[in-house]
Structure formats: C-alpha cells, structure tokens
Amino acid sequence: MSKHLKQRFRERGYRLTRQREAILEVLATTGEHLTAEEVHQRVQSICPELNLATVYRNLNLLAEQKIIGKVDFGDGRSRFEARSEHHHHLYCLKCGRVVDLFFCPVHLYESIFQTYRFRVTAHQFEAYGYCMGCELLNGKVGKP
Amino acid sequence: MSKHLKQRFRERGYRLTRQREAILEVLATTGEHLTAEEVHQRVQSICPELNLATVYRNLNLLAEQKIIGKVDFGDGRSRFEARSEHHHHLYCLKCGRVVDLFFCPVHLYESIFQTYRFRVTAHQFEAYGYCMGCELLNGKVGKP
DNA sequence: ATAGGTGCAAAACCTTTGCATCCGT
DNA sequence: ACGGATGCAAAGGTTTTGCACCTAT
Numbered sequence: 569m570s571k572h573l574k575q576r577f578r579e580r581g582y583r584l585t586r587q588r589e590a591i592l593e594v595l596a597t598t599g600e601h602l603t604a605e606e607v608h609q610r611v612q613s614i615c616p617e618l619n620l621a622t623v624y625r626n627l628n629l630l631a632e633q634k635i636i637g638k639v640d641f642g643d644g645r646s647r648f649e650a651r652s653e654h655h656h657h658l659y660c661l662k663c664g665r666v667v668d669l670f671f672c673p674v675h676l677y678e679s680i681f682q683t684y685r686f687r688v689t690a691h692q693f694e695a696y697g698y699c700m701g702c703e704l705l706n707g708k709v710g711k712p
Numbered sequence: 713m714s715k716h717l718k719q720r721f722r723e724r725g726y727r728l729t730r731q732r733e734a735i736l737e738v739l740a741t742t743g744e745h746l747t748a749e750e751v752h753q754r755v756q757s758i759c760p761e762l763n764l765a766t767v768y769r770n771l772n773l774l775a776e777q778k779i780i781g782k783v784d785f786g787d788g789r790s791r792f793e794a795r796s797e798h799h800h801h802l803y804c805l806k807c808g809r810v811v812d813l814f815f816c817p818v819h820l821y822e823s824i825f826q827t828y829r830f831r832v833t834a835h836q837f838e839a840y841g842y843c844m845g846c847e848l849l850n851g852k853v854g855k856p
Numbered sequence: 857a858t859a860g861g862t863g864c865a866a867a868a869c870c871t872t873t874g875c876a877t878c879c880g881t
Numbered sequence: 882a883c884g885g886a887t888g889c890a891a892a893g894g895t896t897t898t899g900c901a902c903c904t905a906t
Contacts (some may be wrong), residue, residue, distance in 0.1 A: 583860060583905050592822035604896080619863050624896060626861095640786050642836070644871085647893060658830055667828050671819030677839060684800055684811050692786070695821060697832035727880050727885060749873080762890045768871060770886095788896080789870060 573635065582635070590615035591626050592650075595636055597647045601647040601657075641694060655694040662702035669695070717779065724777070734759035735770050736794075739780055745791040745801075745810045785838060800837040806846035813839070 573592070577584050594610045595602065602610070608623045627648050631638040637649045641659050651668065658667040674691050681688045717736070721728050738754045739746065746754070752767045771792050775782040779792045785803050795812065802811040818835050825832045 578906090581860085585861065585905070586864070617863080621864080621897075622862055623800070628896095640784065642784050658825065658828060658832070660830070661833070663728035667830070669824060670823065671824060673820060673837070674839070676817060677813070677815065680813060680815065681802065681839065681841070684802060685844035685847075686804070686811070686839075686841045687847055688802070688839045689805070690841070691837065691839040693817070693835065693837045695818070695825065695830075695832045695835040697825070697830045697834070703829075703831055725876070725885080729886065731887070761888080765872075765889080766887055772871095847865090 576635070582629070584631075585670070586615055587618050587622055588626050588630075590618060591623060592630070592635075595648060595650040599650070601639055601641075601649045603645050603647055605645075607648065639694070640692070641696070656695075658695045658697070660699040660702055661696050662698055662705075665699050669693075720779070726773070726777075730759055731762050731766055731778070732770050732774075734762060735767060736774070736779075739792060739794040743794070745783055745785075745793045747789050747791055749789075751792065783838070784836070785840075800839075802839045804843040804846055805840050806842055806849075809843050813837075816827070 574584055577588075578696050582588075590611045591607060593614060598610070604620065604623050604627055607627065608618070609622065610621045627636070627638070627646075630636040631648065634652055637652050639647045639649065639657060641647060641657070648677055654672065656669040658669055658673060660666075673693060674688075677688075677691075718728055721732075732828065734755045735751060738751055742754075748764065748768050748771055751771065752762070752764045755762050755767065769794060771780070771782070771790075774780040774852075778796055781796050783791045783793065783801060785791060785801070798816065800816060801811040802813055804810075817837060818832075821832075
C-alpha cells in the first residue's frame, strides 16, 4: 500500500488494520467493480477470518473518504472499484462487463442547475446494454 | 383513466382492477416521485384494503409496460412517477424535492459506445445536491 | 492505556414469492 | 367459468447495528 494512503489514514485518525489493507489490496489488484460479497470472497485468501460486516463497514468508509469508488448499476447492490477519479460506466446487462467512461456531461447542465437554484454536489451517468460477445450469443434479431 | 390506457391494458391481456386504477390515480394526481411505500399509504384513501405486495407487483408491471417511470436515487429504494417520457432528474438530498430534466446527454456518447462495440439499451443520469430552500437552512458555508 | 476496529449474531429494510381465494372479462 | 390478480404471510437478499472482545497507535 502506498505511503500516501497510509498517511491519509493516520491523518484522519483511522487505523491501518490488516483487514483494511486486505480489502484495498483486492480492489487495487483487480480492475473490476466488485460487490461487497465479491470483495469478501476474494479477501479470504489474504485474510481468512475477515467478516462480511467488516467488509461493508470498510468499503463504506473508504468510499466516503474517496479512496475507492462506489457505483450503483441498479441491480440492488452496490459495487466498489479502486479507481477513484470521477468517471462514468458502460455496463453489460448479460455478462456484467464494465467499461469506464471518462467523458462527463455534467458541465452541459450548469445553466439548468442555476435556473433551478440547486447546488449540485454529485451526479451519475451509467449506460446499460450488451457487449459484442453477449450480443452475438444472444442472436442479433429482436432482442431487448 | 384514459380510454387509451384501458385499451392498452386489454390488448395485452391485463385486467383493469380497482387496485391498478387506484395506483395510477395516485401517481397521476401527484407529480411526485413516490416510493412503493408512499404509493401504498396514499392509495389507502381510495382503496383501503390494497396490499403492499400488490402495490409492488403493479408498479413493476406498469413500469415494464412503460406506462409509468421507475427511478433510482441511490438510497436503496425505487421511486415511481406518472411521467413516462424519457428524462433525467435533479434530486435534493435534504428535502427530496425532484426536478425533471429534459436535456439528455446520451447522443454525445454514441461514438464511444461504438468504439466499445456495445449496443446500449438504457441509461440514467441523475444529479444530486441541495435546493435553494435547504441550502439556506443549512447555512451557506462549508457544508458538503 | 485507550479509543477505534472487528467478529458474531441479530435486526433492519426493501422487495419478491407461494398459495388459497377472489374477480374481471 | 376461466385465468389472471389479490391478500396474507413468509422468505429472500443486501446492508446495518449492538455489543463484547481485540488491537493499532
């Protein structure tokens, strides 16, 4: 784990536990967007006794601290990713593959936000569909 | 309820029940974005015995049929709205006020979707922040 | 030493489902 | 009358919480 991150933890009064290091390790190693359950599974090899509740507590903490990202693909569970720079997603509804999109449309809404007198602090854009592999498997005609 | 809607139900082999009419009535009367629980509460005055499970079944059915809209503001429950034309949202994190946004950025992503060979079938854009009223109540300095 | 962190189990929440009964067509 | 729809209760899945014990600093 990077010195920078360790320092960031200490500065804010959080401890650097085996559990937290293991969770960050798992997320940093894979580039994937994992559910808490998936993180819990994969973390077993590094830190076998790590409890699912602890995984949840730490994923939420890390996301609040903007050390990791939290995404919602609308399937009823959150996913977490190591990448923390702002971006959007393209999500395959069949295989779950995710593409990160770095174009952000939010600036186009600035005048609209002003019109409605909102101070906007966050936003999300996610696109859903089928990647080419799944499209071919599906057959090309008449599928949703 | 409009003749058009009634016909649409029959054509597809769905029945027009008191419960369904009451749910549509509630959503059409308010312009708000209601959770299933909220729909259930408000529907009591029209149809007191209507069960929450039935509310869920019908909200999902109506959303699948694109008669109503289903939105997710990331707080762990879905909301439903009478307006079914495609649009986006501005959501106040404090009071829950919602503004509908009719500018859609998805066309700006077309070439990106092609690059990744995705056929995109749906997308969402939601902005979160504080409306002017809540902003004033919060105080203007240093709040998230 | 001490305050924060963890494990465990239980609860909270939202949502879905099985089944007997009901009712729209 | 038929098959879809409803009510009720129970279960499902994800996430949070209370509390005693543990551990990083």
